[in-house]
Amino acid sequence: MFLNTFLVVVTNLAAGLLGNSSFRRHFHLLLSGLVTFGPALSLWVSQYSVFAKKSHFLYRVFLRSGWGWTCIFVGSFVFVLSFSVRRSLLLSLRHLSRLAVAGGLWLGFRKLFGLLENATGSCYERLSAPPEGQLANGVGHPLLLLREGESKAACLNSGMLWRGYEISEDTFLLCLCCLLLAEETAVFGPYLTLGGPSGGPLRLLFLFCVLLLALWLFLLLCLLSYFPQFPTQLLGGALGCLSWRALYQGWYRLRPCWYCPGRPGMGILTTQGKKDGENSGTHERAFN
Known part of the structure; x- marks a missing residue:
């Protein structure tokens, strides 16, 4: 009984925060500020910290499989939420298609x-x-000999060093996953306000999504602080934010059809006990 009450209180607070219009409107700005100024924290963090090693448990287990963890938890939450309200497999698949689009991206x-x-x-x-001659001048760094005609894969397999212009995949993925989680879970607050069924499994899935969002933010902060790479991380974060804006602030605002899955909550956020056509459009427009 205590655990159930605790789960309800915690999920209600988290749903209220994520569903708040100000939070949803400014979260991408918070993320942009973190990516821009986060590397400055490298001046204060200790390089002897456990998070300064790429072999840390969190990096190995979660960061390398970041998209998989996001799909598992967000996909489960979206499916259970949509199917428990409408009992429509087609509607649930339409909402899940947003994850497929983001995965393809x-x-x-x-x-x-x-x-x-x-x-x-x-x-x-x-x-x-x-x-x-270099040893006589006190220069102890080994020289690098250019090897032409080598591909990156062959170069690294031979134990040599590859240097090229790169964009941080980790920063791109973490920014995209954070924004996707914020968008997909924001619907839970208005859903609870409208009196939707919210059993323990649905609340638990929502809580897992919130914890995953917190973990992605923490890992992003660790990468920026302990492994600063300017401007590759800045470019990765910028592309992640642009991808979110193109999808959730552009394409998904169109009316749901065969080529557009629609925004989160479309067809779900309706007043309980009333016909779909009466108040669903009003509530969905207010949320979006």
Whole structure:
């Protein structure tokens, strides 16, 4: 009984925050400020911290599979929420298609980032020791010998060094996932206000989504603080925010049809006990 009460209180507070119009309107600005000024924290953080190692548990388990974790929790929440209200598999699949679009966008950008780095990069071989002249001058850094005609994959497999113009995939993915989570979970607050059924499983899935959003923000802050890479992280964050704006602030605002899944909450946010055509449009416009 206590755990259920605790779950209801916590999810109500989180739903109120994520569903707040001011939060939804300014969250992307908060994220942009974090990506822009976050690297300045590297002046104060300790490089001996456990988060300064890329082998840390959170990086290995969550960051490398970030899109998979997002799909599992957000997809489960969206499906349970939409299906519990309308009992329509078609409606649930339409809402889940937003994740498919974002997944295709993520795969496309990963391919584009790889092509850009391959096109602008070069392979270098580390020399075992610097020349004698450099040792006499007190320069102890090994030289890099350019190896032409090597691809990135072949270069790295040979134990050599690849240097090219890159855009941070991790920053792009974390920004996109944070904005997607904020958009998809924001519907839960108005949904509760309208008296929608909210059992323990649905509230638990929503809580998992909120915790995942907090984890992505924390990992983004860690990457910016302990592994600052300017301007690659700034470009990755900018592309993540632009992708969110093109989808949720552009395409998804169109009327739902075969080529557009619509905004989160379309067809779900209706007053309980009334016909769909009476008040659904009013509530959905107010939310959007």
